[in-house]
Amino acid sequence: MLTIKNFLKSYNNHKILEVENLQIPEGIHWFKGVNGSGKSTLFRSIAGILPYKGEIVFNNLDCRKDIVAYRLQVNLSEAEPLYPDYLSAYDLLMFVAEAKQATEQQLFELAENLGANKYWKSPIGTYSSGMQKKISLLSAFLGSPKLIMLDEPLITIDDRSVEIVYELVKDYYENRGVSFLLSSHQDFRFERLPIKNMYLVQNQAVSQQ
Numbered sequence: 001m002l003t004i005k006n007f008l009k010s011y012n013n014h015k016i017l018e019v020e021n022l023q024i025p026e027g028i029h030w031f032k033g034v035n036g037s038g039k040s041t042l043f044r045s046i047a048g049i050l051p052y053k054g055e056i057v058f059n060n061l062d063c064r065k066d067i068v069a070y071r072l073q074v075n076l077s078e079a080e081p082l083y084p085d086y087l088s089a090y091d092l093l094m095f096v097a098e099a100k101q102a103t104e105q106q107l108f109e110l111a112e113n114l115g116a117n118k119y120w121k122s123p124i125g126t127y128s129s130g131m132q133k134k135i136s137l138l139s140a141f142l143g144s145p146k147l148i149m150l151d152e153p154l155i156t157i158d159d160r161s162v163e164i165v166y167e168l169v170k171d172y173y174e175n176r177g178v179s180f181l182l183s184s185h186q187d188f189r190f191e192r193l194p195i196k197n198m199y200l201v202q203n204q205a206v207s208q209q
């Protein structure tokens, strides 16, 4: 269970999002909203990457107080990942795997599944946007998270990879008890997943649909 209370996020004193009280149960949830509505800001706040006012608690772990334990349970794949050009995805993912206490077996299985092992030893600067996106998606499954946020998971990847992401989400949900927050600015992408709740990010607020 994810609880967000008295949440306020502003950039340069300009309010982006305010959430008085939102309880998100276990399951796969879909966050919709037009470009710039605040979906990435919300996900990055929940991931503990952005400062915010208020309280974010997942499974009794406070995002700011239980820093290490919280981050072992909550993973994020960024919508448009930015990585250093000179690193290889392999080096980067080995580092993330260690931080997330993932086994090499899990890392190698995910890399093979997504086809990332075919190119991951080359520098990231040589990758297409879809190849980078797959590295970001892969990194979000590492370790033993209980909540995975995939921000615009289907943009830039090909149809075959979309199928693989659907299968991974279903597998981690059904067999590992992982909950998911998925975001999309489009209306039609996640119907084939067992979506529990839909939320709309709009007018600086989040409402359940």
Ligand SMILES: Nc1ncnc2c1ncn2[C@@H]1O[C@H](COP(=O)(O)OP(=O)(O)OP(=O)(O)O)[C@@H](O)[C@H]1O
Residues within 6 Å of the ligand: 011, 012, 016, 033, 034, 035, 036, 037, 038, 039, 040, 041, 042, 079, 185
């Ligand atoms: N670092 C920043 N500094 C100032 N404003 C920002 C910053 N990051 C985002 N914003 C603003 O916050 C608002 C929400 O942006 P956010 O990226 O969260 O939206 P989004 O719903 O994820 O959009 P998209 O669907 O285009 O990815 C936008 O108005 C954006 O301009």
